[in-house]
Amino acid sequence: MLLTCTAGSLARVLIQNLLLSSTIGITTATGIATMSTEASNCAAGLHSIAYVTTPNEKSAKELARKIVEQKLAACVNIIPGLTSVYEWEGKINEDHETLLMVKTRTSRVDDLSKFVRENHPYSVAEVISVPIENGNPPYLEWLSKTVPERKTN
Structure with missing residues (x-):
């Protein structure tokens, strides 16, 4: 399957993802904070x-x-x-x-x-x-x- 993307459709996808992640961030702030801590404790070379x-x-x-x-x-x-x-x-x-x-x-x-x-x-x-x-x-x-x-x- 070949996917093509124009500048306008790419901008729409990015805006939709940004809005979706903002909504998730508001509703699950605790989960995101925990995930950030876990990610920082698993960094390569730590x-x-x-x-x-x-x-x-x-x-x-x-x-x-x-x-x-x-x-x-x-x-x-x-x-x-x-x-x-x-x-x-x-x-x-x-x-x-x-x-x-x-x-x-x-x-x-x-x-x-x-x-x-x-x-x-x-x-x-x-x-x-x-x-x-x-x-x-x-x-x-x-x-x-x-x-x-x-x-x-």
Whole structure:
């Protein structure tokens, strides 16, 4: 099907949509405010996933619990059975590790990184993050409600 639109008919459609949205806005102002809040809490890049490796499950559980208690993350998944191959002090190493997948606000990644450095058994702790570009809106809402914004001084 081919649709054509002249300038006059386009203007009529835009005016009708504007009037319709104005009417909806008056009758459902609360719903629109809620939708706006939800949309802002689901914006691309507002949240991040940080990855942290630990030497074993025991240290992973201890660190994960502290991270959540400090409200630096809403959830930390503990993924055992990881093998890491890396160069350290001029030598190639291969170690079994446990991975933490930390869901947090992007604005809190620096705080999370500092906390991990201060509470991690490694002298150089791995903390790397990637922004969440898209996700389940109710989950991202929960993440936003659980992890407070970074405090500014």
